[in-house]
Amino acid sequence: MSEQLYLDKAFFKQSLLDMAKLTEEQRDYWTSLDSDIGDGDHGVNLSIGFRGISAQMNDLYEETEDIHSLLKKSGMILLSxxxxxxxxxxxxxxxxxxxDVTGKNQVSYSEFLGMIKNGIAAVQHRGKAQVGDKTMIDAFLPGLEVLExxxxxxxPYQFFEKFIEVMxxxxxxxxxxxxNKGRAMRLGERAIGHKDPGSESSWMLMDIFNKNLKVRSEI
Known part of the structure; x- marks a missing residue:
């Protein structure tokens, strides 16, 4: 079944737009989690970033030649x-x-999973965190193990659901x-009892891909 499933550039456009909606809906919740152990700006910051993606999406979609360019430019907006x-x-x-999908406007399901693996690897490389450090890696790495x-x-749809459940x-x-990372590290044992906001936002953002896969399954 999965070999017959292909995801086009429009799938990623819609997923990014839906992620932008999610960040608006969850902004206060994510910020409240961050207020407990961090700077109290996680939801607000993600809302600002994805709002930037949403505002530029029509131009991004028209101007980018492939899926890689669309995702790369969206990532650059978040960085900025x-x-x-x-x-x-x-x-x-x-x-x-x-x-790994440069030049493609359509990817297979297996390629899609590989794309997420690459994204997770980039997060771990950038943050240098491990499972148990109380970061988004505590959600991403167990998910990566499922993808492997x-x-x-x-x-494919049940498999991705399992990925989300593990995250x-x-x-x-x-x-x-x-x-063991970030501002929460200064709290020591006072951080116990609080959920890491990055781990929560990460599985919820990945769940947008899950929901859009389900839409494809109904077509």
């Missing part, structure tokens, strides 16, 4: 507009995501942790 750690991390995710198990005979559990796993 988003403060704190989330701008460089999410910017790097999208800039690296399409690197993919077999072509698997149902969500990873975000939950940050609650009892002491932070």
């Amino acid at each position: 507009k988003v403060g704190g750690a989330s701008g460089p991390l999410y910017g790097s995710f999208f800039m690296k995501m399409g690197e 198990t993919y077999q072509v005979e698997e149902d 969500k559990k990873g975000a939950e796993s940050t609650i009892p942790l002491v932070a």
